[in-house]
């Protein structure tokens with residue numbers, strides 16, 4: 204367990220490669236675990252998948268995500284690193300989970316299949332019925348069912364509790380009408396979990412119900428929404444008299460807000476993407492190392508060093524919060540700070556990468572070109588810069604995160 | 616001191632703004648930029664009929680002898696309307712380069728057709744290795760009796776894809792990065808020995824990488840003096856840079872207006888977003904940036920006729936101002952719109968793409984920061 208007496212902070216600051224110094228401070232067991240994970244990824248991650256991630260793509264094809272998930276799964280439930288043994292996960296402690304996700308990021312492995320693995324799974328373990336756990340958890344574990352998250356609506360974004368998509372009780376079913384928007388990966392997904400309005404009297408947080416819906420149900424249609432740089436990641440999902448069995452309700456009727464808050468709390472740790480930014484920064488540094496001094500080389504190298512310095516401070520901040528005296532459970536609303544600063548730095552790295560390429564960074568190359576073969580990760584530099592503008596909007600916009608910090612941390 | 620537009624200038628502004636509203640609604644633009652050359656030939660002919668292609672040129676070729684301020688006005692409007700067309704490459708950049716440095720005979724052969732919309736021009740000056748330095752020209756033109764033979768690579772020439780005539784910079788003496796020894800040539804396309812790879816850029820425009828392999832041009836295709844092409848090219852790039860600064864300022868105003876309108880109507884938590892002070896302050900900063908960018912573009916425009924050092928300082932100052940403020944405004948426009956700001960179907964992200972492309976064109980902020988200090 205890492206804790207931070209002032210002396211070790213000083214030692215940390217004096218090291219040339221602070222991150223290596225940090226790794227050395229893991230216990231020998233964790234360090235051995237880290238090496239095992241890293242070696243596994245390096246030997247098992249298919250190159251065509253790695254190349255897509257190294258290109259900063261977030262819109263990996265469904266087949267590739269599932270292929271990688273299954274490779275991890277075969278290794279002992281590694282596809283669900285946070286899951287306990289009783290549900291088929293590896294039963295890792297929090298340090299192990301942290302190190303595992305960090306190695307995934309540093310070695311350009313895809314992000315986990317977050318909606319099922321990181322959100323719904325743990326929520327069902329906490330609030331689902333035994334029948335729901337039996338039915339829904341094993342397919343997530345194996346990577347057989349792809350989930351998406353239906354929370355936001357056209358008029359309920361930051362103000363999520365204002366959602367209106369209705370679920371009316373009819374015997375043993377709910378009948379769902381309305382729409383969800385910005386639903387990431389709905390076009391890849393088999394099922395959608397989401398929040399639906401079952402009552403509209405009283406506080407808006409009351410009367411929300413958490414339902415699991417098969418996307419093949421009659422009455423569901425998808426409208427693809429292209430991002431302004433051309434990528435298809437999000438959709439609007441329309442529900443027209445869609446029948447959902449009451450048995451697909453998580454927890455109690457009207458109390459979905461409680462479960463959603465639990466679920467969104469799980470997301471907090473990942474969205475700062477600090478380790479992913481480390482990998483992106485490595486690519487930026489390689490690029491700017493080659494720019495001649497009279498072509499702005501010094502400027503770009505200084506800029507990259509500046510981000511690196513900011514990132515170091517943020518990484519140590521994250522570790523102080525996660526591995527401080529009370530452990531990860533003690534981390535509260537401070538997580539919002541990691542999300543804000545983490546996404547800002549991530550955006551800054553991709554911006555610098557595009558800018559350092561000069562006019563060539565403006566070329567719009569199609570996404571569907573054969574990944575990996577004959578292309579460099581820089582070919583998508585402009586698209587990546589534009590695409591990652593989303594990170595300060597989703598998962599609780601950075602403005603909303605700052606409201607949380609102001610209220611819950613600063614006490615204003 | 617007077618910062619009022621003349622009646623005539625106001626008329627030009629209004630006619631462009633009407634054209635954009637009638638002919639270039641955003642969904643039409645989306646369709647046009649999706650394939651082909653990204654713009655409409657019909658529109659180009661309309662530009663000719665409306666006299667916009669004639670604006671900066673001398674009367675003797677059919678032009679209207681307008682000042683750089685008229686170009687600023689038209690580019691500002693194009694920025695607002697996100698107009699994609701070869702106007703910058705043909706009329707502002709290559710056209711005025713030729714008008715300033717070309718012989719009367721060259722102008723007479725080419726400019727009247729440009730003004731009627733029948734001939735498109737483009738400049739091929741940047742090279743893969745040259746990065747930001749203007750003198751980084753390693754394309755060579757060797758004299759062989761009455762002809763020049765040109766060999767080399769040019770990168771990302773804007774709208775070279777549809778140009779009938781290119782202006783190509785090539786070294787006729789000296790070595791890479793010598794300021795002296797660069798000459799400019801008119802090269803018609805297609806011509807034996809020229810091959811191009813065309814690219815779509817994120818802003819919906821087009822740019823081409825060009826390879827010249829033993830391309831021959833007759834000696835009368837030399838523009839201006841042998842070995843002394845850089846000052847004219849430098850001037851023309853400043854004219855084009857001032858024009859994109861004006862375009863950026865127009866784009867920024869549009870972002871400001873659209874974001875303001877959105878925040879006034881979008882409700883969350885039972886109130887309009889515009890009533891939240893945190894967002895009000897953000898929008899105030901956006902507004903201020905627009906004012907500063909507009910001033911910077913005007914500053915550059917009014918210095919285009921000044922002595923070279925003063926001109927370079929003003930243009931570089933404008934480019935840096937636009938780079939800093941344009942980037943923030945573009946990003947804020949997307950951010951303050953939330954999810955819809957990320958979509959293809961709303962203009963807001965397209966402004967960010969165009970502002971980003973402008974930052975990368977004709978030297979980035981870092982290049983101009985140094986040029987400003989060392990004009």
Ligand SMILES: Cc1cc2nc3c(=O)[nH]c(=O)nc-3n(C[C@H](O)[C@H](O)[C@H](O)COP(=O)(O)OP(=O)(O)OC[C@H]3O[C@@H](n4cnc5c(N)ncnc54)[C@H](O)[C@@H]3O)c2cc1C
Pocket residue numbers: 351352353354355357359360361362384385386387388436437593596597598599600601602603606881883884888891893894950951952953954955957
């Ligand atoms: C690429 C992408 C993927 C997404 N994926 C999913 C998904 O899979 N499932 C899902 O349910 N949702 C998803 N979302 C939706 C996302 O969570 C919302 O976009 C986000 O909550 C913001 O809501 P909004 O878009 O309605 O913006 P709005 O809430 O309208 O906000 C607009 C702007 O105002 C600011 N703002 C709003 N309220 C305040 C306030 N009180 N104080 C200060 N500033 C404020 C916001 O920060 C933002 O800048 C996704 C969004 C994107 C862009």
